[in-house]
Amino acid sequence: MDIIKYDEATNSSDKLQHIVNVLEDGGVVCLPCNGKYRLIADLADEAAVMGVMQAKRRVSKAPSLVFVADEKMLDDVADDIDPKARQLIKSLWPGPLTIRFDARRDLPRDVRKILVKATGKVGIRIPDDEFCHKIVEKLGRPIYVSSANKENKHGETSPAQIRQNFFGRIGLFIDAGDLNAGPSSTVVEVKNGEVKVVRDGHVPAEKITETLSA
Incomplete structure (x- = not known):
């Protein structure tokens, strides 16, 4: 397991490129994000996504999470994006609001199966980190x-x-020391113009209502 200190990784374009290279080569990267360490992999790489699952020994139907960089990238993962969801996206992304969508059917088969196994949906957000x-x-x-x-x-x-x-399972670890766990993201689903809060979190329900009524 290669290790890079967080301060080095965030202040070096070469280190950033190295992280991307590991992902492009099918590796799993562990890094800090919003108060906890996360395992990340290239969503387009079935073997890399399976590598995360195997490393965690994940067998239960836990919800899946995907990070995208912008709304265009969202369209590469999600189907049937409700106009109300678009409204939340434009106002509250990047941010700690995860929205569950139908996954596109042209995603790699095994990846799509993993993403929708728990809820039939995939949780997506643009990270504020x-x-x-x-x-x-x-x-x-x-x-x-x-x-x-x-x-x-x-x-x-x-x-x-x-x-x-995760020794032997992670290609690269970005070490920021011990972390203080932060609040979880708020999780919502949007269907036929109706917004349902699935999990309370950092974004209060009142903020969501206020955004939709603006």
């Missing part, structure tokens, strides 16, 4: 994202635990 956003932009494709912990276990804020859990 600047470093993560830069990585997605530089890669030029959506990334698959999962918390850096084993199935039903904690440890996603501890570099020591991550090195123990």
Whole structure:
């Protein structure tokens, strides 16, 4: 497992390119984002996405998350984007608001199966974490994202635990030291113009209502 200190990674274009190269080569990267470490992989690479699943020993129907860089990239992953969802996107992305969509049917078969296994939908957002956003932009494709912990276990804020859990499974680890867990994103679904809050989080429901009525 290669290790780069977070400060080095965020202040070097060469280090950023190295992260993207690892993703392009089918590797799994672990990095800090919004108070916890995340495992990321190129969404277009079936083997890389499966590598994340296998590293986590993930078998339960946990919801999936994808990061995109912009609304155009969203269209490469999601189908049937409701106008109300577009309204939320324009006002609240980048930000801690995850919106669940139908996954495009032309995604790689095994990737699509993983994405929709839990809920029939895929959760997507533009990350407000600047470093993560830069990585997605530089890669030029959506990334698959999962918390850096084993199935039903904690440890996603501890570099020591991550090195123990994922030794040999991660191509590159961006080490920012121990993290203080932050609030989770708010998760919503939008269907036929109706918005349903699936999970309360950083964006309050009142803000969503206010945005839609503006």
